[in-house]
Amino acid sequence: MDPASGLDAVRHVGVRGGRVQALSASPLDGHRTIDATGLVVAPGFINLHWHGTQPRSNTFEAMDGVTSTFELEIGVADVDRWYDERAGRMPINYGAAVGHAPVRMRVMDDPGAFVPAGPAARQPANDAQRGQILEGIERGLQRGAVGVGFGLAYTPAASRREILDSFRVAARYKAAAYVHIRGASSAGSADREEGLLEVIAHSAVSGAPVHVAHINSSAQEAVDRLMEVIAQARGNGVDVSTEAYPYTAGMTRIESFLFDTWGDKPESEYAKLQWVATGERLTRESFHRYRRQGGFVLIHANTEARVRQAIVHPLSMIASDGFDTEPPSHPRSAGTFTRTLARYVREEQVLTLMEALRKMTIMPAQRLETRVPDMALRGRLAPGAFADIVVFDPATVHDTATYEQPARYAVGMRHVLVNGQPVVHDGAPVPDALPGLPVRAPLHQ
Numbered sequence: 001m002d003p004a005s006g007l008d009a010v011r012h013v014g015v016r017g018g019r020v021q022a023l024s025a026s027p028l029d030g031h032r033t034i035d036a037t038g039l040v041v042a043p044g045f046i047n048l049h050w051h052g053t054q055p056r057s058n059t060f061e062a063m064d065g066v067t068s069t070f071e072l073e074i075g076v077a078d079v080d081r082w083y084d085e086r087a088g089r090m091p092i093n094y095g096a097a098v099g100h101a102p103v104r105m106r107v108m109d110d111p112g113a114f115v116p117a118g119p120a121a122r123q124p125a126n127d128a129q130r131g132q133i134l135e136g137i138e139r140g141l142q143r144g145a146v147g148v149g150f151g152l153a154y155t156p157a158a159s160r161r162e163i164l165d166s167f168r169v170a171a172r173y174k175a176a177a178y179v180h181i182r183g184a185s186s187a188g189s190a191d192r193e194e195g196l197l198e199v200i201a202h203s204a205v206s207g208a209p210v211h212v213a214h215i216n217s218s219a220q221e222a223v224d225r226l227m228e229v230i231a232q233a234r235g236n237g238v239d240v241s242t243e244a245y246p247y248t249a250g251m252t253r254i255e256s257f258l259f260d261t262w263g264d265k266p267e268s269e270y271a272k273l274q275w276v277a278t279g280e281r282l283t284r285e286s287f288h289r290y291r292r293q294g295g296f297v298l299i300h301a302n303t304e305a306r307v308r309q310a311i312v313h314p315l316s317m318i319a320s321d322g323f324d325t326e327p328p329s330h331p332r333s334a335g336t337f338t339r340t341l342a343r344y345v346r347e348e349q350v351l352t353l354m355e356a357l358r359k360m361t362i363m364p365a366q367r368l369e370t371r372v373p374d375m376a377l378r379g380r381l382a383p384g385a386f387a388d389i390v391v392f393d394p395a396t397v398h399d400t401a402t403y404e405q406p407a408r409y410a411v412g413m414r415h416v417l418v419n420g421q422p423v424v425h426d427g428a429p430v431p432d433a434l435p436g437l438p439v440r441a442p443l444h445q
Contacts, residue, residue, distance in 0.1 A: 075099025098140020
């Protein structure tokens with residue numbers, strides 16, 4: 001099954017040198033054969049939203065069918081260092097955006113871990129600092145960042161001028177902006193449309209495409225309205241796209257700006273929060289204690305009906321927003337793609353298998369390929385494409401991770417190949433398989 005071409009037929013797939021060499025209606029000879037009788041063979045899944053830091057986290061993704069993963073929404077400050085740290089160590093392909101938030105943290109000497117916790121969140125940049133932020137973003141793009149990340153919900157003090165100028169830098173390098181829209185999150189928002197309209201305006205003015213992170217959690221009760229805005233903007237020539245993950249809880253750092261207004265909430269609101277390290281639901285007292293400490297918290301604030309609306313919409317892609325934390329944190333890190341196939345394709349039948357695969361393969365590939373030429377050869381199952389391939393049982397594939405036990409592999413992915421090499425074989429990870437390659441835009445000096 002190849003959503004890019006619409007092929008849905010019995011074929012023999014020939015792989016050599018890390019590429020697909022042949023799709024044949026008649027048998028092919030090879031040194032090694034995988035019997036895929038009764039199984040689905042498809043392009044490997046592409047995850048546009050991942051925050052993993054260690055190779056072991058990518059094994060969970062591989063068991064979920066992911067063959068290429070990207071840190072885009074937040075991004076990184078030092079692009080060269082990020083790629084150097086992963087060279088030769090990754091089971092699946094990997095790439096990153098240069099991030100407005102981490103660059104801002106570096107310029108403003110913010111002490112936050114992952115997202116701002118100090119001046120980068122709460123202080124406007126002066127002219128000199130704004131110039132340094134733009135220089136840092138441009139430097140990252142020159143060094144091959146695949147896009148520009150914007151955690152606008154975490155940097156509320158960043159002015160519209162600062163963000164528009166950053167979009168303009170992205171546009172000069174044919175890079176998309178990958179955005180957590182301002183104000184909107186699982187922790188709450190006064191006006192969810194406002195953040196979306198802001199980035200659509202920045203895109204229209206600058207010419208930089210914009211990709212809106214996790215519309216399921218950013219939109220919440222407004223998911224229909226925000227998807228309508230995205231559709232109308234696209235109809236009027238704005239290059240805007242979005243993604244969703246199939247879980248009702250979000251997760252973030254408790255010390256971040258998102259919880260600045262949580263000083264005196266009703267106890268029922270604190271009870272929606274679950275401390276990752278212990279699994280406990282929070283109270284007002286424990287919320288303030290853990291906020292001083294810092295760490296990850298789950299936010300049980302959405303509904304299955306809203307998540308379903310986001311997942312099945314024709315314009316949404318599937319992306320996990322997964323983290324690599326110790327202890328493990330959220331089941332989306334291990335089960336996003338298999339959960340979509342099990343729940344929305346097989347059980348509820350609100351997506352066809354081809355529609356779901358399209359959201360996982362060709363749609364994210366096309367989002368990246370203008371900036372990253374290699375992506376025109378991923379997300380597809382065709383001669384000449386990279387041999388990133390999943391072989392799975394559509395009758396049994398499903399997630400097993402839960403909020404209480406998030407570090408559990410998905411099942412049903414029988415074989416996963418990355419650049420022609422198996423990283424999952426007979427439903428189990430292949431030890432020490434590290435065929436993942438960097439996915440990077442052309443470098444500029």
